[in-house]
Amino acid sequence: MVEHGHVGFPDQGLDAQARDAEGLSVSLHQAGPIPLAADFACAPGELLGLVGPSGSGKTTLLRAIAGLTRVASGYIRCGGQSWFDAARGHSLSVQARRIGFVFQDYALFPHLSARDNVLLAVEGESGEERRTTAEAWLSRVRLEGLEERLPHQLSGGQRQRVAVARALARKPQVLLLDEPFSAVDQVTRRRLQRELALLRETLTIPMVLVTHDLEEASALADRLCVLHGGKTLQSGTPETLFRTPDTPQIARLLDRHNVFSGEVVAAHGERRLAWGPYRLEVGQGLAAFSPGQSLRWYLPPSDVVLHRRGRPSNGERENPVEGRVREMVAMGGVTQITLAFDHGTETLRFEITTHAARRNALARGEVVQVSLLADAIHLMPGASS
């Protein structure tokens, strides 16, 4: 796993060791029945998104952290405490781990009111105190007045909030969220996501969110960890992952389209990236390769600049390429354009506003010129086609 920079979040100053001691660190490996090769960490107050297609082992990892699934080898540490250590044959019970788990279907107790669902997870103290604590949690998720309701008398969004309140009422050392927004409609999902984003600001424990929704993950998580077949492939901020995926596979898993094959060449006394007839300038990284080496490269769609017809500008001298519009998909205010090139079957995708597409009189079959911004070209060595 490659750890990318982790910027702009409360734990920024913590080194890996501190993160290890205070936060959650997980290393789980097994050959079967569900193959796992997962290593990741999550700092206090950090929200880590585990993303990957269904069957990639996301939920298994979450269940292993909770102690609901036993894994053959590895360790789980949280808050400076060892929860699981296969080498020493040590494994804390689910109850001893202090986890807050929000299940995909919420798993509310159907015979208990919202208050009693939360109350069950509140520990110690007197009955009156526990009751007050439970009600405080319910009001924190904005469910005042609904304490007496049974789960079936609540809407999907309200149920999810009860589940979150119950998970947090345990004063957990880690919050685990398993697809917490998948069971509600789009409008409710947006609202709940916003509420989680606000709520998490107040939490100082590691939080792990499992989701197959990339948009959701990148909106909510500080860092993402990409999983495939139980293996953690890369982790980093959403920005890092989306701009510099390590391999074409990761780009594909993250639904990034613009992956191409190229070759390093020497031209004009410097290294260039040969792609078809083009000799592309690359912002950085090319010096590490020797001419003749073939590699894959990636360009974020945001770094493709469409040339305006008949109005050349400065930016157009940067890696200009010419392609034919193969596909135009207008989705709301944005139009996604797919370009095909004469020199191969690889296609380039980018987005422009729909009115810009109209103003430029773009249409299928038209030939257009675009610039590929050199600084954004990301080389993926060791993954030659």
Add this chain to the structure above:
Amino acid sequence: MDWSALFVSLRLAFGTCLILLPVGLWLGRRLARMQRRRVLVEALVALPLVMPPTVLGFYLMLAFAGDGPVGGFWASLTGTSLNFSFTGILLASLVVNLPFAVQPIQRAFEAVPETLREAAWCSGLSTRQTFWRIELPLVRSGVVSALALTFAHTLGEFGVILMVGGAIDGETRTLAIAIYDRVQAFDEAGAGRMSALLLGISFLTIGVVYGLSRRGGRRHG
């Protein structure tokens, strides 16, 4: 009216329910979560349902005899015989009613999603607390129908009880057997009264079950 027969019947029904309740809860819960050998155990539990009562009674009679496996053990333990005794018909009644006690409870446990138990553990509840506070309230209607079925079925059981217990007054003659005896003795009026009583009890049982499950239904949705 054969009051001693009624008393034997009620004692048998309550005794059977009392003993089969924990057995049904344990076995039903185990079966609901069992992976391997489940079909085998289920078939064994269901066997009394499909066996002719006289056949089952015959085998139980053999087993309960002084030289039989169960009867011999019982005799060495207590010095008394199982056949033609209340204990004997109680044991037989337990075997006969096993499916009625286990199956509804098993279905109820199967309807409790595994994630609820996991959510309870994650909330800090021990396995025992999870059983009492989450699982048991959720299988309540299953338990009530198991008890009702067992109770009503014990009152009506005829063949097996007759084979194992005969019809000893105050010991093994149940109401159902007493009715048969009355008819054999051409006492239709006596048989009619007792039949009406059994009918009444059965109706009451079903009423109580429906009442309880309705209440449960309103609470749980």
